[in-house]
Amino acid sequence: MKARGVALALLVLAVACVAFAWWGLSTVSGRKTFDEMAGIFPVLVGVAGLLCVACSGVIFLCLHLVRGRSHRP
16 A cells, blocks of 8 residues: 555655656746756756656555556466
8 A cells, every 4th residue: 555655645746746847947937947968957857757657566566466466367
């Protein structure tokens, strides 16, 4: 049950990271705030968000596979 909570927390974190990256790269105020070299922050946070989505997916997949094995006769 704890692994599912971690996976959900990673998913929520990923949504927040991707939303921040979108704001930083796609809006006028975001581009104004993160100009020139500071613009790397939204990109890195977006990549971190995608990694969180991938980790969350792996955890959910492992939970699904383990649960499937425990129910087989």
